[in-house]
Amino acid sequence: xxxxxxxxxxxxxxxxxxxxxxxxxxxxxxxxxxxxxxxxxxxxxxxxxxxxxxxxxxxxxxxxxxxxxxxxxxxxxxxxxxxxxxxxxxxxxxxxxxxxxxxxxxxxxxxxxxxxxxxxxxxxxxxxxxxxxxxxxxxxxxxxxxxxxxxxxxxxxxxxxxxxxxxxxxxxxxxxxxxxxxxxxxxxxxxxxxxxxxxxxxxxxxxxxxxxxxxxxxxxxxxxxxxxxxxxxxxxxxxxxxxxxxxxxxxxxxxxxxxxxxxxxxxxxxxxxx
Amino acid sequence: xxxxxxxxxxxxxxxxxxxxxxxxxxxxxxxxxxxxxxxxxxxxxxxxxxxxxxxxxxxxxxxxxxxxxxxxxxxxxxxxxxxxxxxxxxxxxxxxxxxxxxxxxxxxxxxxxxxxxxxxxxxx
Numbered sequence: 499x500x501x502x503x504x505x506x507x508x509x510x511x512x513x514x515x516x517x518x519x520x521x522x523x524x525x526x527x528x529x530x531x532x533x534x535x536x537x538x539x540x541x542x543x544x545x546x547x548x549x550x551x552x553x554x555x556x557x558x559x560x561x562x563x564x565x566x567x568x569x570x571x572x573x574x575x576x577x578x579x580x581x582x583x584x585x586x587x588x589x590x591x592x593x594x595x596x597x598x599x600x601x602x603x604x605x606x607x608x609x610x611x612x613x614x615x616x617x618x619x620x621x622x623x624x625x626x627x628x629x630x631x632x633x634x635x636x637x638x639x640x641x642x643x644x645x646x647x648x649x650x651x652x653x654x655x656x657x658x659x660x661x662x663x664x665x666x667x668x669x670x671x672x673x674x675x676x677x678x679x680x681x682x683x684x685x686x687x688x689x690x691x692x693x694x695x696x697x698x699x700x701x702x703x704x705x706x707x708x709x710x711x712x713x714x715x716x717x718x719x720x721x722x723x724x725x726x727x728x729x730x731x732x733x734x735x736x737x738x739x740x741x742x743x744x745x746x747x748x749x750x751x752x753x754x755x756x757x758x759x760x761x762x763x764x765x766x767x768x769x770x771x772x
Numbered sequence: 773x774x775x776x777x778x779x780x781x782x783x784x785x786x787x788x789x790x791x792x793x794x795x796x797x798x799x800x801x802x803x804x805x806x807x808x809x810x811x812x813x814x815x816x817x818x819x820x821x822x823x824x825x826x827x828x829x830x831x832x833x834x835x836x837x838x839x840x841x842x843x844x845x846x847x848x849x850x851x852x853x854x855x856x857x858x859x860x861x862x863x864x865x866x867x868x869x870x871x872x873x874x875x876x877x878x879x880x881x882x883x884x885x886x887x888x889x890x891x892x893x894x895x896x
Contacts, residue, residue, distance in 0.1 A: 585825055588845075596824050632824045634846070638794050650794065688823050694793030701826040741826045743819075749827040749843075 563671035564721045566614035570771055575605035575728065577765030579625045579656070585686065585703060585736055587755025595632040596688055597654040600625035605765050607662065617664040621680060625656040625761070629688065638690060651691040656761065658682040658707050658732065664714075672718050674726075674772065680710035684734040701741045703753070707734035707761075716772050724772030732761045794822065797864055798891035799849050801842065803834060806882040813840075817891035820844050820864065838877035840885070851887060862887060 579600045581593035602625045609619015629635045629652040639652035660682020668674040684707040691698040714728030735758055740750040797820040802812045813832035821828055823846065830842040839854040851873065852859035858875045867889025876882050 588825075591824055630824070635823060638822060688825070690794075690822055692793045695796075697793075697796075699822055699826060701821070701823050703825060739825060739827060741821060741823075741828060743821075743828075748821075749829045751827075751829070 566670040567721050568611045573607045573767045573769045575765035575767035577602045579761045579763040583759035584757035586753050587757045593759040596630045598628045600627035615666045615669045621662050623658045627654050649693045654688045657685040674716040676714050678712035682707040703736035704738050705736035707732045709733045718772045724769035728765050730763045800891045802886045804884050821846050837879045
């Protein structure tokens with residue numbers, strides 16, 4: 499009970515099948531010696547292969563977009579960062595208790611588009627702000643003595659230096675949504691300066707930002723410049739701490755109880771060669 | 773004119789208000805040997821830090837085989853001895869009460885440590 503090849507009027511030669519330009523033709527469609535290979539099925543298979551090709555290799559350039567670009571790319575962003583989670587496992591030591599929300603005056607990235615869709619680069623981020631919500635520090639930092647001079651100066655900052663990957667979902671288009679992942683060295687810095695007693699205490703926590711998960715949207719104005727918003731959640735852990743008093747280190751060592759923290763950052767980015 | 777002068781004087785007097793700066797909690801350490809002779813380290817005062825997350829650590833060698841470690845954050849002071857299993861903790865609220873510890877060095881010598889809040893002069 500074998501199947502009779504060619505007995506149902508099915509085209510049997512490769513020359514009978516017109517291949518579509520730019521889409522690989524499946525071998526079964528070329529051979530065409532199967533009883534199931536009717537023109538409708540062959541068409542469906544072609545469509546399936548075409549869809550798989552597009553999914554695997556990438557979408558074709560949109561006619562209205564500036565087209566994809568490879569090579570050097572950089573971005574500069576500004577925004578705000580909101581703390582979440584815990585700076586350490588000690589009671590009450592939340593990231594928000596140490597650091598208030600911060601202005602991000604510098605979010606600088608330098609790298610390259612290694613393919614039409616994938617960007618790899620280094621990144622430096624700086625956030626600056628005031629002391630956090632801890633009531634003892636807040637009270638100490640308040641300048642409420644009625645004098646004009648600010649006798650107690652408090653400040654806080656955060657830094658991340660690392661690498662990031664971004665994948666463009668519309669790299670050829672005018673509007674390019676993207677997703678990103680980054681890993682970085684993570685620093686949190688706070689300072690209180692008592693000018694009356696001439697005592698400046700600073701503490702810098704350092705660790706790793708294990709995952710900076712980001713989404714963004716670049717509006718590409720040609721192939722040279724772009725602009726768009728980005729939202730990132732940087733999940734990190736401080737592992738070491740260094741305290742200085744008047745510039746002299748009084749402690750430099752590991753944090754006994756580590757914990758997870760996050761910086762939620764919203765920026766506006768200008769992109770060169772998007 | 774008089775009103776301006778008055779305003780200036782008021783501003784000047786505000787500027788002259790004294791401000792003592794911030795309050796710092798200190799602990800003073802004293803160590804004596806079994807004969808009662810004071811063998812306290814030279815820098816025997818520790819100021820607790822102010823910031824959340826700040827830490828201070830001092831190490832003092834008591835004798836060849838015994839080292840005292842004072843570790844403080846803004847809420848507590850920990851005392852431990854490298855060379856002996858003795859350790860103790862003093863909360864910031866308890867600084868007014870002296871903490872007394874007797875410790876024996878691996879060398880066989882005995883020491884008494886007293887930790888109490890307050891120092892003649894704040895230092896680190």
